[in-house]
Amino acid sequence: GAVVSQHPSRVICKSGTSVKIECRSLDFQATTMFWYRQFPKKSLMLMATSNEGSKATYEQGVEKDKFLINHASLTLSTLTVTSAHPEDSSFYICSAHRGSHSNQETQYFGPGTRLLVL
Amino acid sequence: DQQVKQNSPSLSVQEGRISILNCDYTNSMFDYFLWYKKYPAEGPTFLISISSIKDKNEDGRFTVFLNKSAKHLSLHIVPSQPGDSAVYFCAASAVNTGKLIFGQGTTLQVKP
Numbered sequence: 001g002a003v004v005s006q007h008p009s010r011v012i013c014k015s016g017t018s019v020k021i022e023c024r025s026l027d028f029q030a031t032t033m034f035w036y037r038q039f040p041k042k043s044l045m046l047m048a049t050s051n052e053g054s055k056a057t058y059e060q061g062v063e064k065d066k067f068l069i070n071h072a073s074l075t076l077s078t079l080t081v082t083s084a085h086p087e088d089s090s091f092y093i094c095s096a097h098r099g100s101h102s103n104q105e106t107q108y109f110g111p112g113t114r115l116l117v118l
Numbered sequence: 119d120q121q122v123k124q125n126s127p128s129l130s131v132q133e134g135r136i137s138i139l140n141c142d143y144t145n146s147m148f149d150y151f152l153w154y155k156k157y158p159a160e161g162p163t164f165l166i167s168i169s170s171i172k173d174k175n176e177d178g179r180f181t182v183f184l185n186k187s188a189k190h191l192s193l194h195i196v197p198s199q200p201g202d203s204a205v206y207f208c209a210a211s212a213v214n215t216g217k218l219i220f221g222q223g224t225t226l227q228v229k230p
Contacts, residue, residue, distance in 0.1 A: 004161070032216055041127070043120075043220040044162070044207065093161050097216055107218065109154075109161030 002028050004096045006110035013084055014118055020080045021113045023094030029074035030096035034107070035067070038091040050077040084117040091115075121145045122210050124221035132229055137195040139224050141208035144189065148210035152218070153182060153193045156205045165206075166193070198228045 003026040013019050023033055031052045036044040048069050049057040056069035066088075068080040077096075081088050092113045098106040123142045131137045141151075149170040154162035168175040168182045168191065175182050181194045195202055205225050209218040 006161075009159075034217070036220075041222075043122070043124075043222040044218075046217055046219065049217065091159075095161070095218075107164075107216070109163070111161045112159060114159065 002026075002096070002098055002106075002108045004094065004108045004110040006092075006094055006113050008113060009111065010114040010116075012116045012118065015085055016083055018080055018082045019084055019115060020078055021092055021094075021115075023077045023079070023096065023110050025075045025096040025098070025108070028096070028098045030077075030098060031074060032097040033071060033077040034095045034097070035069060035077070035079050036093045036095070038093060038112075044093060047079075052077075081115065084115070086117045089115055089117045120222070121148075122208060122219050122221040124206075124208060124224050126224050127222070128225040128227070130227045130229065131198050133200055134197045137193075137198045137202065137226055137228065139193040139195075139206050139208075139226065141191045141193075141221050142189055143191075143210050145210070145212075145219075146189070147212045148219075150211050151182070151184060151191050152209045152211075153180075154207045154209060154220075155202075156207060156223070158205075162207055195226075198226075200228050200230050202226060202228050 005024045007022045033050040035047045038044045050071040052071045058064045071077040095109045152167040153165040156162040166180045184191045205223045207223045208221045
């Protein structure tokens with residue numbers, strides 16, 4: 001199957017710093033990538049849809065200035081958590097869509113990034 | 119507002135028996151449903167899906183049933199194997215949006 005990578009896999013930072021998480025589709029081009037957040041024992045919550053070459057679309061309640069998304073190429077999307085606070089600590093997962101949106105099976109997930117803000 | 123719900127946080131079954139994982143949804147615009155399997159500290163991996171025009175889809179040991187009138191779907195795993203132990207998420211989407219809305223997940227433990 002298709003491979004999606006995330007870097008870093010885990011990061012610990014001090015409150016107030018910014019953290020960048022990369023999501024790469026390694027063997028296919030993805031015009032659309034998605035960013036999710038998962039709290040312990042909770043569902044994956046869609047944060048935003050990242051479209052190559054255009055602005056990301058954020059879900060209701062997600063602060064676009066807090067979570068900056070850049071989809072600079074067909075294989076890379078980045079999520080920057082700006083001025084991180086302890087409540088931003090979570091598991092962040094990206095997915096990359098391969099092919100048309102009509103085939104939902106072709107959404108491949110990265111391994112996730114564990115963020116801990118002290 | 120939880121549009122996709124998995125009301126059982128955990129399920130334990132004996133190896134060789136059937137595992138039944140349930141999922142309910144509220145949004146009638148959803149027309150495609152998927153099940154994902156997830157291990158700790160890993161991303162979800164696709165397992166099986168079903169379109170709203172069907173009521174059953176089978177792939178090996180995995181079968182997904184959809185009851186549109188009840189807005190309910192279930193995943194049957196038979197026979198269950200210890201390697202099936204993981205968290206199972208159901209997800210729903212409306213066609214052409216690309217967005218997946220996930221349930222809370224059910225942790226399945228298959229005992230040898």
